[in-house]
Amino acid sequence: MGISLKVKIGKLQLNNPVMVASGTFGYAEEFKDFIDLKKLGAIVTKTITLKPRMGNPPPRTCETPAGLLNSIGLENPGIERFLQEKLPFLKKTGAPIIVSIASERDTDEFITLARRLDKIKEISAIELNISCPNIKRVHQVTRSPGHQKYGLIAQDAKATFEVVKAARKVTQKTLITKLSPNVTDITEIAQAAQDAGTNALALINTLMGMSVDVRGRKPKIAMVTAGLSGPAIRPVAVRMVWEVYKKVKIPIIGMGGIMDTQSALEFFIAGASAIAVGTANFINPRTTIEIISGLEKYLARNKIKDIKELIGSLKI
Amino acid sequence: MNIKYQISNIKITNQKSKVISNKKIKDNYFEIIIAAPEIAGSAQPGQFVNIKVSDGIEPLLRRPLSIHKIGHQATRPPGHQSKAKRQIVMLYEAVGKGTEILSQRKPGEFLDVIGPLGNGFNIDRRPLTIDYRPILIAGGMGTAPLVFLAEKLREGKSQKSKGKMLVLIGARTKKDILCEEEFKKLGCEVKIATDDGSRGFKGYVSDLLIRELSAFSSQPSAIYACGPKLLLKEVSRISQEHHIPAQLSLESHMACGIGACMGCVIKQKAEGRKRKADDAFEYQRVCKEGPVFEANQILWE
Numbered sequence: 092m093g094i095s096l097k098v099k100i101g102k103l104q105l106n107n108p109v110m111v112a113s114g115t116f117g118y119a120e121e122f123k124d125f126i127d128l129k130k131l132g133a134i135v136t137k138t139i140t141l142k143p144r145m146g147n148p149p150p151r152t153c154e155t156p157a158g159l160l161n162s163i164g165l166e167n168p169g170i171e172r173f174l175q176e177k178l179p180f181l182k183k184t185g186a187p188i189i190v191s192i193a194s195e196r197d198t199d200e201f202i203t204l205a206r207r208l209d210k211i212k213e214i215s216a217i218e219l220n221i222s223c224p225n226i227k228r229v230h231q232v233t234r235s236p237g238h239q240k241y242g243l244i245a246q247d248a249k250a251t252f253e254v255v256k257a258a259r260k261v262t263q264k265t266l267i268t269k270l271s272p273n274v275t276d277i278t279e280i281a282q283a284a285q286d287a288g289t290n291a292l293a294l295i296n297t298l299m300g301m302s303v304d305v306r307g308r309k310p311k312i313a314m315v316t317a318g319l320s321g322p323a324i325r326p327v328a329v330r331m332v333w334e335v336y337k338k339v340k341i342p343i344i345g346m347g348g349i350m351d352t353q354s355a356l357e358f359f360i361a362g363a364s365a366i367a368v369g370t371a372n373f374i375n376p377r378t379t380i381e382i383i384s385g386l387e388k389y390l391a392r393n394k395i396k397d398i399k400e401l402i403g404s405l406k407i
Numbered sequence: 408m409n410i411k412y413q414i415s416n417i418k419i420t421n422q423k424s425k426v427i428s429n430k431k432i433k434d435n436y437f438e439i440i441i442a443a444p445e446i447a448g449s450a451q452p453g454q455f456v457n458i459k460v461s462d463g464i465e466p467l468l469r470r471p472l473s474i475h476k477i478g479h480q481a482t483r484p485p486g487h488q489s490k491a492k493r494q495i496v497m498l499y500e501a502v503g504k505g506t507e508i509l510s511q512r513k514p515g516e517f518l519d520v521i522g523p524l525g526n527g528f529n530i531d532r533r534p535l536t537i538d539y540r541p542i543l544i545a546g547g548m549g550t551a552p553l554v555f556l557a558e559k560l561r562e563g564k565s566q567k568s569k570g571k572m573l574v575l576i577g578a579r580t581k582k583d584i585l586c587e588e589e590f591k592k593l594g595c596e597v598k599i600a601t602d603d604g605s606r607g608f609k610g611y612v613s614d615l616l617i618r619e620l621s622a623f624s625s626q627p628s629a630i631y632a633c634g635p636k637l638l639l640k641e642v643s644r645i646s647q648e649h650h651i652p653a654q655l656s657l658e659s660h661m662a663c664g665i666g667a668c669m670g671c672v673i674k675q676k677a678e679g680r681k682r683k684a685d686d687a688f689e690y691q692r693v694c695k696e697g698p699v700f701e702a703n704q705i706l707w708e
Contacts, residue, residue, distance in 0.1 A: 114668075115667065115668065116667060117666060117667040117669075121663075121665050121666045121667040121695075122665075122667070124418055124419040124420070124421075125419070125421055137669075145689070145690060146669060146672070146690060149670075149671070149672050149673065149690075150660065151669070151670045151671075151672065152660065152661075152662045152668065152670035152671075153660070154466060154467055154468050154660075154662075156465070157464045157465065157467055158467065159467060159468065159662055161662070161668070161670060163668070163669045163670065166669050166672075166690065321464075321467055322464050322467070350464065370467075372663070372667065373468065373469075373662050373663035373664075373665075373667065373668055374459065374467060374468060374469060375459075375519070376421060376521070376665065377421065
């Protein structure tokens with residue numbers, strides 16, 4: 092019997108709903124010895140900025156109970172070197188490629204980046220990373236004077252709307268907006284992104300955290316605060332997917348501490364149309380592939396023909 | 408000399424691998440032997456493996472351990488030499504949550520092992536002579552990979568050759584000295600430094616290096632070192648002062664070990680057009696471009 096794992100994200104038809112989370116998969120080449128990359132639902136690249144970024148000083152990571160703190164600071168070679176040096180390998184994988192982008196300064200950078208990527212046919216979609224907690228707080232250009240604020244774009248509904256709208260104007264490609272959990276009401280931001288024309292939402296980015304070396308009374312991360320990922324944040328992520336699912340119509344890509352099939356299923360049932368594996372890639376580089384076959388087995392065992400029947404099927 | 412990616416074409420494997428033995432060698436120091444034929448067949452000195460010490464999520468991350476040796480004398484039954492080549496040996500100190508759990512794993516159990524990882528030492532194939540005497544400098548647990556290196560440097564060379572590798576081992580106290588006998592069996596001359604003076608030279612092994620260098624009639628041709636960052640920084644300074652090429656194997660906390668997370672970076676002096684100032688640098692991953700770096704490439708904090 093045919094079991095379908097196919098899902099649609101915007102214009103993008105995925106063979107299966109298992110992707111990787113930006114920043115946890117490099118540019119895919121790091122994983123070529125471990126998995127057959129073309130089997131992935133989609134590959135999301137590490138975030139690219141207009142200019143190369145050195146990233147933050149070390150120490151950049153630290154292990155916490157069932158979690159990982161990181162403050163890499165969007166180290167990346169910049170868009171031009173990405174296209175020259177990293178994209179050729181990504182194209183060869185055969186999996187749909189989603190390029191994650193971020194701005195260091197203003198909305199214009201998103202526009203420039205989205206325009207540049209729009210022309211490249213092998214790129215399936217663009218993810219707007221408006222929620223990285225580890226770069227110097229982006230100066231939000233809300234167009235009205237007197238409303239300039241410091242903070243993440245994804246912490247402000249108006250700024251989110253403006254960035255998504257600006258990117259929407261310059262690209263026909265599927266747009267995914269990545270949201271931050273470091274907000275009071277994530278549904279407000281999700282709705283703003285939907286209103287501005289994003290095709291899908293990716294959630295959640297890391298939760299802001301901090302860890303202290305008590306012997307030296309020093310922060311364990313050079314930048315002091317950092318983003319928390321891993322199984323420790325999963326319940327928060329599932330809750331946010333559920334909240335957003337109830338409020339928006341567009342597909343949700345759920346992520347946050349997915350380690351195996353069971354944890355992936357939580358996200359589908361809570362309302363995610365697809366999921367992304369993040370930190371687990373660091374621990375078991377085969378996690379994605381194991382989840383794809385695990386989902387098939389789960390559907391077969393429960394006599395469900397199509398994964399879409401599972402999405403948002405939470406019984407309350 | 409650019410040693411980047413020299414062995415990056417080696418296939419990395421990820422397998423459940425059987426623990427052959429896991430025993431305390433002294434105090435808090437353990438030796439674990441794991442059956443891993445692919446890794447054993449291709450690993451180079453300086454490379455490491457990344458081990459999941461538990462089956463659950465505590466601790467969450469793998470633990471990187473440098474490869475100490477391939478195969479093992481004690482587990483090699485007579486006439487089964489080829490079998491011994493299928494094992495990798497690692498040394499570790501049970502100091503944290505991860506290594507403590509590892510120390511409790513029993514022979515016959517399986518551990519998830521990824522390897523071989525990173526770029527190892529660039530090995531100078533010259534014959535050992537009186538004039539060519541590499542120096543190996545080991546600090547603490549940094550001793551482990553240097554035994555594998557000494558074996559390779561020794562390979563194919565006559566035991567009777569006049570040159571001897573000099574190994575300087577640094578340890579906190581005499582109880583912490585590792586692998587002294589193993590180096591001696593390989594025909595190395597071994598000198599010891601302890602922080603408290605309980606054996607050998609009293610002080611840091613880098614100070615012992617300075618003393619030894621002043622006693623050399625001709626310049627040693629190469630330095631290989633592994634140990635804590637402060638030691639390597641000193642070795643780097645000394646080697647450059649004496650114009651001796653030095654390769655340093657760095658230790659670092661890692662999240663992934665395979666070059667994906669960008670977590671374990673160090674500063675490397677920028678090359679070519681990027682080099683606008685003396686302190687211009689690029690970040691390099693200890694797990695991928697390293698763990699072995701040329702001493703003069705590193706920009707120390």
